Structures are given as structure tokens and as C-alpha cells.
Amino acid sequence: MSTLVIDKAGPTRKLGSMSRDRTWALRWSYFFLVLFAIFFLTPPAYMLITSLKSSAEISAATNPWWVYHPTLSNYVELLTSNQFLRFFFNSSMISIIVVIVTMLISIPAAFALARMKFWGSTTLATGVFLTYLIPDSLLFIPLFKMLAVIQEFTGITLLNRWYVLVFIYPTLTVPFCTWIMIGYFASIPKELDEAAIIDGASWLQTLLRIFIPVALPGLIAATIFAFTVSWAQFLYPLVFTTSIDQLVLPVGITTTLIKGDVFNWGQIMTGALLGAAPPLVIYAFLMDYYIAGLTAGATKG
């Protein structure tokens, strides 16, 4: 388009210089993109490189960026260790349950907030957004004390049990998921659910038959978000769980694989890579939903 404008405005020589400018701009863009890609991808690449090395090769002062004797022994060792599988199991259980709980709480709430005007609905929607802005590092101490107090009064063991995280994580996932689901639900044309109501559908039927199918992309984005957040959460499990069989993956790797001053880097990097794998795989397959969720959080209002 711009070349067309230049064509009309100036002599042909100028067109040539313009397109040459564009070619150079493109080349520079690629050059800098490659530089930034190197910066962004070095740590994950280095994880992979180190995970393929044996301890002997890591401690020999060879070129750290190259694997001379690739071995899968780190992977075999971790994937056959009960402890590591236990971390993986805990993480998966927690993340899956949290995703389900989050969806059960936030979809009905978002539906009510987006479509049923009731006393205080606008305030509640704003409140949900504000809750999303409260970070975990503000609440971990009172939550820790709360759990201890409840444990004392009821005799139910809450601290140092992985399932307690299932109750805590929704505080991180539900506000955001509700918020973006409100956005998605609000963007559905009113005519659609009006038609359903005229046809005699109940509120529940409108939600299940109209809203959820139409807002499915938003639902997938919210699910991915909830899963990623609960998988990556580090502070709460670090505070609330201590026994080795109750740890989740991020905490397990950082606390058990680092033994005193001895860092078994091959295994740590393998563990970190395996821990990063589920979100990465989801991202690889559902990138567009992931990005839609990311941008919807701050822009849908």
C-alpha cells in the first residue's frame, strides 16, 4: 500500500530506494529476532544439553554447550525413581482437580455476572478482578497460620498434605478464569439466549446448550490458564508441604535433588525439563488458545 502511494507521489527512483529500505528493514528485523530468540531460548536449550550429559562429563571442564557422549541415563534414573514419580503424580492430581474445581466455580459465576443483572453484580465483577491482582506472596503467611489453627481445632491434618493445595490454588485461578469468561460470555449476542428463553429453555439449559458451546475457545483458554498456574505454583507448596511424599514437582526438584552443597546438575536439569514438559506440550498444541487467554485477561473489560 505504501509503495503505491510513493509511486504516485515521486519519481520511480524513489520507489526503488523505498523497496530497498523495506528489504533492509526486513533483514534487520530477522537479525534482531534471531538475537532475541537466542536470548529467550538459551536456558531451555541448556537444560536439554545438560540433561543429556553424565555427571562425569559435567564435572570435566569441557565445552558446556556441547554434548560429547549423549546419554539418557538421567531420564531413566528419574523416571524409574519412585520419589520423582510421586512428585509427578502429586502435581498432576492437584492440577487436574484444581482445573475441574475452577471451572465448576467460575463458569456459573461468570454466567450470572455477565447475563443476570442482580443486586451488587457490578461490584462483584470488579471485586473478582481485584482479587486477581492479590498476589500469593501476600496471603501465604495468614493462610499458613489459618491452616494450623483449623488443624488444631478440628484435628484434621491440613498442613503437610498435598490435597490442601486443591483448596488453596483456586484463589489464584478462579478470579482470572471468571474474569475472562465474563468477557467471552458478554460477547455472545443477546439474541441467542433470548431465543433460547423464548423457546422455553431454563437458565441451566441456556448455560449448557448455548453459552458453553459458543464460548468454548474462551473455556479452553481458561482451562489452559488454570492448569499452567497450578502446575507452576511454587510458593504455596513450599510453605504448606514438607514431607517428601507430599511435594509437588517444582518444590520436589528444588529441595530433594539439591543435597547440601552437592548439585547433581544432570538430574536437576532433567527434572526441570520434565517438569516444564506438560505446559510446553499443551502450549505447542494449543498455542492460539493460550495467546487468546493471555491477551483477553487485560483487554476484555
Place this chain on the structure above:
Amino acid sequence: MADVVVEQGRLVRSARPRKAASLRNVLGRKSTVAFFLTLPLILLIVLLVLYPAFYSLYLATLNKAMTKFVGLGNFTFLFKRETFWMVVKQSCIFAITAVFFKALIGFIVAHFVHNIPGKKQRKWRGMLLVPWVIPPAMSTLAWLWLFDPSYSAFNYTLSFFGVGPIPWLGDTFWARFSVILVNVWYGAPFFLIMYLAALKSVPDQLYEAAAIDGANWWQRIWFITLPMMRNIIAITTLFSLIVTFANFDIVRILTSGGPLDRTHLFATWAFQVGIQSSDIPLGACVSLFMVPILAVAAVFILRDVNKRGNEA
């Protein structure tokens, strides 16, 4: 939000104007239904967010054994400690520097991605977003290994350029630098994605008009791109400021606050004081100091979000 709400009660009224009694039933049912639909959400927020927030205020007024009310004793104690002021300073340096560089890198890279042909953008965007996808605790371990004192891959590479071994995590300046670097690495892709979405929404005609008027690239950015993206930039920056200010994972894994507490942030120091040294009231007190800046940022975000809602 209000303009998108269907007045479902009114709709029912116009469709079935027969009985006033059944209408009242319908209306009654609607608010009841709405109440039950939002009840779990309200319970969650009240019990696990609001209650702990106020409980933390209460905790902050107790003594270490949590047996005696000491009023503002914990606060005055903190004000007298040098470490506290250091943490305040470090948190501010950390958050402001990291957010600034995240925004800058995100803005620059977004332009590069926007420049290249549409088909290839997807691939590049996918590649550049990887740091944001990896759980920060996991990727920070990779950085920790890259910074390792004896086998640092960075120092190995730098030695070829004649740059001496850098004590990445051992020296105050370099430790702060490393912590900020890792945070920028982790957060810049978020800005990139947001800015890229914003760049795509700027109409091409504006740039064409500017090109006809003879604007150079700097004027195009200053007079078109920035004003058009102002809202997104504001929201993203404020949001990132909150998240960065409250950051825990990176500092905890990379330095645990060291050397000599020189990289502690509010969150990591609160963890050390409150959980590791089991002085819960003092820890609660430390983390409460995050509230003012979070509140200010939240107010501004809310204003911008509401403004956007009204425009749409």
C-alpha cells in the same frame, strides 16, 4: 458491564404478560438462581482471600509467640532495622528496572515480529513466548546452572572474549543484575504478546497518512503507535508491576536473598522471617508492606479497565 446484561425479567414479561404472580416467581427465581451460581465464588473469595488478608492485619499486631497484643510494635521494630529499608529499596529497584526492561524489550521485539511477513509471525511468536510458558521455578534452575560459580556456561563463553570470570550470584551488583535479568527474560514475552496484539489493532491508514506527510520512523512511533497503544501499555505495565513487586520464585531459587540479604524482596524476606525463622507476625508485617503499592497500581488498572469497557 451493565450494557451487555440481558434484562431477562423484562423479556419474560413481554413474552408472557398473563399472570403477575408467575412473573414475580420468575423474578424471584432469577435472583435466587444468580445467587446460587455466584455463591461458590463469593465463598472462595471471602474465606480464602478476604479473611486471610484481614487475618494478616491481626497477626501483624501480635508478638512472636502470638500470645500477646503488641499493637504496632512489629512495625516500629521493622522501621529500626537496616535490613528492612534495604528490602524496600531492593524491591523498588527490582520491580522498576525489571518492568522497564520487560516493557522496552517487549516493545522492540513486537515491532520486529510485526515487520516480518504474516505467515512467519506465528512461528516466531511461538518461539519467543517459550520463557513465559515454562514454570518459573524450573527455568530459574536452568539460570542457576548457567550462573554456577565453577562451571558457569556464561563465564566459559565470556572467557573467549577475554572477560574475566564474573561472580554472577556472589557479588551484590551482579546478583541484583542476575535476578533482574532472569525476571526480564521470563516476563518480556508477555509484553511482546500484548504489544503485538495492540500493534495489529492500529489501522494502517494512519501510517499511510503519516508517510504522505513525510513523518520519519521516530515520529510515526511517537505520534501514532504510542498514543494508539497507550491503554494497553498502561494496563500491561501496571499489571506487571504488581506481579514483579510480589515476585518470589526467582529470587528464592537463584540467591535465597543473598549475598548478605542484598537481593531480598518483600516476598522472599517475609518467607525467611515468617516461615523459616517462624516469626509469623513479623513475616505478616513484612508482606503487608506490599499492600500500598499494590493498591495504587490496582486503582489505576481498574480505572483503565473501566475506561476500556466504556469505549467498547
